[in-house]
Amino acid sequence: MKKSTQKRVTLKQVAAHAGVSLTTASMALNGNPSIPEATCQKVFKAIEELGYVYDRGAASLRSSTAGSGAIGIIVTDLVNPFYTELLIGIQQKLNETEQTSLLGTTFDSCEVQDRMISMMLEYRISGLLLFAAPGTSSEVIKRIQRFGIPVVLINRLFPDLPCDYIGVDNVHGGYEATRHLLALGHRRIAFIGGNRQLYTWHGRLQGYQQALNEFGIDFDPELTPESLCNREEASNLIEHLFKLPNPPTAIFSYNDTIAIGAMMALKSRGIVPGKDVAVIGFDEIPEGLSFSPSLSTVTAHPRLQGAKAVELLQSRMSNPSMPIQSIVMPTELLLRESSGEHLK
Amino acid sequence: MKKSTQKRVTLKQVAAHAGVSLTTASMALNGNPSIPEATCQKVFKAIEELGYVYDRGAASLRSSTAGSGAIGIIVTDLVNPFYTELLIGIQQKLNETEQTSLLGTTFDSCEVQDRMISMMLEYRISGLLLFAAPGTSSEVIKRIQRFGIPVVLINRLFPDLPCDYIGVDNVHGGYEATRHLLALGHRRIAFIGGNRQLYTWHGRLQGYQQALNEFGIDFDPELTPESLCNREEASNLIEHLFKLPNPPTAIFSYNDTIAIGAMMALKSRGIVPGKDVAVIGFDEIPEGLSFSPSLSTVTAHPRLQGAKAVELLQSRMSNPSMPIQSIVMPTELLLRESSGEHLK
DNA sequence: AGAATTTACTGAAACGATTCAACGGTTCGT
DNA sequence: ACGAACCGTTGAATCGTTTCAGTAAATTCT
Numbered sequence: 001m002k003k004s005t006q007k008r009v010t011l012k013q014v015a016a017h018a019g020v021s022l023t024t025a026s027m028a029l030n031g032n033p034s035i036p037e038a039t040c041q042k043v044f045k046a047i048e049e050l051g052y053v054y055d056r057g058a059a060s061l062r063s064s065t066a067g068s069g070a071i072g073i074i075v076t077d078l079v080n081p082f083y084t085e086l087l088i089g090i091q092q093k094l095n096e097t098e099q100t101s102l103l104g105t106t107f108d109s110c111e112v113q114d115r116m117i118s119m120m121l122e123y124r125i126s127g128l129l130l131f132a133a134p135g136t137s138s139e140v141i142k143r144i145q146r147f148g149i150p151v152v153l154i155n156r157l158f159p160d161l162p163c164d165y166i167g168v169d170n171v172h173g174g175y176e177a178t179r180h181l182l183a184l185g186h187r188r189i190a191f192i193g194g195n196r197q198l199y200t201w202h203g204r205l206q207g208y209q210q211a212l213n214e215f216g217i218d219f220d221p222e223l224t225p226e227s228l229c230n231r232e233e234a235s236n237l238i239e240h241l242f243k244l245p246n247p248p249t250a251i252f253s254y255n256d257t258i259a260i261g262a263m264m265a266l267k268s269r270g271i272v273p274g275k276d277v278a279v280i281g282f283d284e285i286p287e288g289l290s291f292s293p294s295l296s297t298v299t300a301h302p303r304l305q306g307a308k309a310v311e312l313l314q315s316r317m318s319n320p321s322m323p324i325q326s327i328v329m330p331t332e333l334l335l336r337e338s339s340g341e342h343l344k
Numbered sequence: 345m346k347k348s349t350q351k352r353v354t355l356k357q358v359a360a361h362a363g364v365s366l367t368t369a370s371m372a373l374n375g376n377p378s379i380p381e382a383t384c385q386k387v388f389k390a391i392e393e394l395g396y397v398y399d400r401g402a403a404s405l406r407s408s409t410a411g412s413g414a415i416g417i418i419v420t421d422l423v424n425p426f427y428t429e430l431l432i433g434i435q436q437k438l439n440e441t442e443q444t445s446l447l448g449t450t451f452d453s454c455e456v457q458d459r460m461i462s463m464m465l466e467y468r469i470s471g472l473l474l475f476a477a478p479g480t481s482s483e484v485i486k487r488i489q490r491f492g493i494p495v496v497l498i499n500r501l502f503p504d505l506p507c508d509y510i511g512v513d514n515v516h517g518g519y520e521a522t523r524h525l526l527a528l529g530h531r532r533i534a535f536i537g538g539n540r541q542l543y544t545w546h547g548r549l550q551g552y553q554q555a556l557n558e559f560g561i562d563f564d565p566e567l568t569p570e571s572l573c574n575r576e577e578a579s580n581l582i583e584h585l586f587k588l589p590n591p592p593t594a595i596f597s598y599n600d601t602i603a604i605g606a607m608m609a610l611k612s613r614g615i616v617p618g619k620d621v622a623v624i625g626f627d628e629i630p631e632g633l634s635f636s637p638s639l640s641t642v643t644a645h646p647r648l649q650g651a652k653a654v655e656l657l658q659s660r661m662s663n664p665s666m667p668i669q670s671i672v673m674p675t676e677l678l679l680r681e682s683s684g685e686h687l688k
Numbered sequence: 689a690g691a692a693t694t695t696a697c698t699g700a701a702a703c704g705a706t707t708c709a710a711c712g713g714t715t716c717g718t
Numbered sequence: 719a720c721g722a723a724c725c726g727t728t729g730a731a732t733c734g735t736t737t738c739a740g741t742a743a744a745t746t747c748t
Contacts, residue, residue, distance in 0.1 A: 008491070027737095102447070378726070
């Protein structure tokens, strides 16, 4: 019942308690080399005894150039496990370096994203990991950069915008997946899900087309239906696709979530993925492994990508004049059950 | 190539540009009713024209009682989709109310958690949603409360600690699941995974025992092996369990992640879950629906729970003297394929 | 030994907002 | 017509920290 919402202990009180000046205390706290060990000890002892906690807001007020030290993370949609995997990688890395993060989820809305960015600017983040919502204008990013805040774009590249970027090799991933299906003997291969608003979609489509070309197969637009990235939409796609007079025998899916939705829809129609129809996804989400049949996929190494994104941001933060980096991570074709065997 | 890391525009400049005093500008910004519409317009026009961004750090410096306005979220382990679901619910709610969040992931380590809490205190969060790591001492929470920061505990209740709490009815959930299995004719029912460090584990076990009692079945400690919450550990559990002279015919799993790991292990041994062995999980993660057989589970409505946790924190923040709340959400038995049919 | 440097520390001015007491001017009540 | 109440506005103090310029004592240099 004690209403002891104690007033915050300030550094001034710490200084008094330690018998030094405010300035000395501040310097001791920041490990300024001109403060001798003994004095530091006194200050830290006082901090301990009084239960002092540092006020980052006040601190970053004076040193106006640096931000609060926190880094912002904006992702579009936690519902897609790929983002969760990415976030896990990011958080693990941040834990290592003991950094704090502001998290925002846009749920694919640009307005929400704008609001989020404004908020983060108000909180004076020191850096931003941005997984841009579809339709994001490059102006939005330029605005952040104008405040001197480093930005790392994840999986979404803006032409003509000087900005660090990390992504995966969508073209090669799409190429490898499609090529594998072609090598298995498939000739009607669909590329399903995702949409042309997505930067990654274009790359994966390009790889798909490249492989088709190599095998001298004509591109059939009917086999590349677009969709949002959820299971329900994927189900509709399958519905539509298997009503065609000449349905596909293999499916390369924009991502794993869609692949799983598609496989569920196939199964409910009595079509066995991995046997009647080959399926390959993209991303590598954990669910792909537990699904029957287990999902063959082009892995983007999402956790590693998250970790690398943090590393990139950190090097940018510690060295603002470093040349712009564009990291394209190699993809890897992960063959499991859903891609099936060679056609007889 | 413009090195135009422009200096931050301050409210003072805005005031000058609008032809009013700093005080007036501040009040206009905060919607103080004593500022007439016309003046507000002038100020907002100036804000627009100068590209002013509010500095929350500076603002929260003066009004020392309130924090920065951001709320902290600490979860243990994003790898378990349950937490992701919870986080989705939290983020959706926060988006509605346009609040910013600091996210920390402890990966089940108390030291990391301590560090995270300290950080969040330094950033002066206005409230904390805490999914406490196993082994967390109640002292840690008391410390936060001493700073006058509202805390909402999720799924982990500390006896004798006056603190808001939201969780699910573990006992009833465990009871219903077990009872259902008993009603199907099962008599060897295992309760697998989780461990006694977890508050929720005890509740679920209690419900399990209660149901067994009701059917006059002796509790067999061999049927309640503990484990960490991941698929590999679940697999080991199955390995061990099905080496017993008298293996179980039904499994009630501490959570869905373990249930899925267990079912994968069963399948790889040629045992068909939903037919040879009944399985029921707890939580309701999306993966449970795509798995074959689809996972019967006790849903904790994770997204709703996340949303409600935010609501609870918000009411506490707006009304600090409100009596302590303990919200226990009802569970619901979600019957799908894995629980099977009545034994012949 | 006297000057120059170093060492250990400090006072005071920032940083960008909030907030309180106070201002002159209009309107109201009686 | 006089004081009270109100309105729109403002100057100045304040929050907790950093940082610059400066000081007095101790050490080094020549």
